[in-house]
Amino acid sequence: MSKILHRHTHASLPTAVRGEGVYLYDSDGKQYLDACGGAAVSCLGHGNQEVIDAIKRQADKIAYAHTSFFTTDAAEELADFLIPRSPGLSRAYFVSGGSEAMEAALKLARQYFYERGESKRIHFIARKQSYHGNTLGALAVGGNEWRRTQFKPMLVETHHISPCYAYRDQMTDESEYDYGQRVANELQDKIDELGSDTVIAFIAEPMVGATSGAVAAVPGYFKRVREICDEHGILLILDEVMCGMGRTGSLFACEQEAVKPDIVGIAKGLGGGYQPIGAMLLSEEIYSTIESGSGFFQHGHTYLSHPIACAAALAVQTIIERDQLLNNVVDKGEKLLSHLQSLFSEHSYVGDVRGRGLFLGVEFVQDKANKTPFDSSVPLHKILKQASMEAGLMCYPMSGTIDGKAGHHILFAPPYTIKDQHIDEIGEKLSQAIKSSFQQVAGV
DSSP: OOOSOOSSTTOOOOOEEEEEBTEEEETTOOEEEESSHHHHTOTTOBOOHHHHHHHHHHHHHOSOOOTTTOOOHHHHHHHHHHHHHSSSOOEEEEESSHHHHHHHHHHHHHHHHHHTTOTTOOEEEEETTOOOOSSHHHHHHOOOHHHHGGGGGGSOOOEEEOOOOHHHHOOTTSOHHHHHHHHHHHHHHHHHHHOGGGEEEEEEOSEEOTTTSSEEOOTTHHHHHHHHHHHHTOEEEEEETTTTTTTTSSSSGGGGGTOOOSEEEEOHHHHTTSSOOEEEEEOHHHHHHHHHTTOOOSOOOTTTTOHHHHHHHHHHHHHHHHTTHHHHHHHHHHHHHHHHHHHHTTOTTEEEEEEETTEEEEEEOSBTTTTBOOOTTSOHHHHHHHHHHHTTEEOEEEEOTTTSSSOEEEEEOOOTTOOHHHHHHHHHHHHHHHHHHHHHHTOO
16 A cells, blocks of 8 residues: 555556656556646656766766755756746746746745835736646635635735636637737736735736646737736736746747746746756846845745756756757647647537647537536546546646636647657547547437
């Protein structure tokens, strides 16, 4: 009997023993095509010897040095790689994952204004159905009610506006652009309500991942958001923990929105799962304010800038750039999206097939014409996950797509190295899983 507190105490999990390319293998020898990268993590796939060798070399040099005493070449080299390729940012702060990156972003944003003498700025605004991590600060700004509910008494007050979710919320008489401007202007309304001199930042994912299934904003939305933030001197914090580091076809997802954040959080694809790592990147304005003030960011963790993690991440990012894998993300992403649309767009229980790059989602509905979701009591996501695993496919099914309670979707985030035959395999195995699942759910 396992002595681990697993994510679910009633789950009986297979044991992963080996990874090779886009596949994982369990202790019974069963092969699974990892079409979700675990949780959009394994961007290079599994068992990349070049990354493994980089980890070994760093371990031979130094495994750990506390950042209150030392910096390391591994951390400095990773920062030197990332910052020139970032959307106009100046410094990097390396942590162990996405929640830590976003927690650091919140604290830095508050300290920035505190050191400017604007201590009245205390409010964060984010979006409903967003997800920014599971630490208490990150959970507080997140807008997914299922994740927040039982912890609400422990969360600081934050504020939420509508997401940019055109499939669900665009009016029939409204253009895509007008819809985007309407929901972006909710930020202006919320600032007016709170007082512009009391707001610290607006926080958003350029593409919403786990909670809604690869939902991109409509063109012009983020440009308007940036304008509003600039008008009121409010920071724009972008959460690219899941959608960044090439997942959508550009190194940073916000490049495709033509906006520059003041702070951005990255993680999953940064190290590709070879080591736990995340990062907060910040603007020169924020850095210089701290530097000319206290000089001290009042935050920290034991494993900041971990040398082995930084060496692994640098190897991952070097391979992605050297092998031009973002071109493959765009090419295979278009092919996979087209393939999924051809297979499922007319399916009675598929409402939307969407995404960008290798970050794709399939949303399920009970009534296609009215976009009515299955009742929240129907465990469709669990049934789909089990059926997919039985078919030898790893995907990322979730419930609560619409409001944290209603709706179901599957998220796809396969490695950047996938080939055409893997696209066909994903389609075949997903078709099998969907057929099996809806036989259980709807008797069809």
